[in-house]
């Protein structure tokens with residue numbers, strides 16, 4: 635096997651930390667070494683999808699400040715991941731929703747003493763009034779036309795901006811389409827810090843038909 639073929643086949647194999655029957659979907663910077671796995675801490679991010687729009691929050695403080703993301707945070711001791719996702723959605727956006735697991739990925743940041751395991755949740759309805767909090771400013775964005783569905787009021791989709799990937803974590807565009815399409819996914823994203831910016835170093839994502 636040539637070096638090119640061997641790099642290609644190894645880039646399609648799941649990276650350290652990922653197991654199970656997943657089909658390669660995408661990867662990047664495959665020539666870079668993976669960072670070493672550190673002890674895992676669990677986190678969540680939750681997304682509401684309605685009328686071909688997705689609700690994101692602009693993070694006003696703390697980790698990921700000045701970026702758009704789902705609503706989420708750390709899983710506290712004694713909580714399940716789903717309980718944490720529901721609590722964080724209520725704390726950060728003021729709403730409740732029938733969240734269901736859409737995918738997960740490992741996030742490593744060079745120099746950090748832990749690996750983030752982030753569970754990503756989705757709901758297609760919610761109750762309560764979406765409210766700005768001291769941590770997050772909720773805003774709706776348009777699902778891209780290729781992922782829009784005939785259900786719901788698509789006119790309102792045209793009144794909101796496209797998903798602001800350039801103001802989000804640098805690998806969100808690799809997996810958020812899977813969450814919007816309802817395709818289960820898993821992955822790993824290693825980052826390095828350049829000044830105040832987090833820059834993707836290497837990533838890999840896989841999908842399958844059902845969780």
Ligand SMILES: COc1nc(N)nc2c1ncn2[C@H]1C[C@H](O)[C@@H](COP(=O)(O)OP(=O)(O)OP(=O)(O)O)O1
Nearest residue numbers: 677678679696697698705706707708741803806823
């Ligand atoms: C590529 O890495 C990441 N991508 C995305 N989309 N989201 C990420 C990434 N790395 C971390 N996150 C998310 C996961 C959590 O939602 C937050 C971090 O949680 P936070 O530090 O805000 O936890 P809280 O429990 O809310 O903390 P405080 O109450 O102490 O503010 O970032």
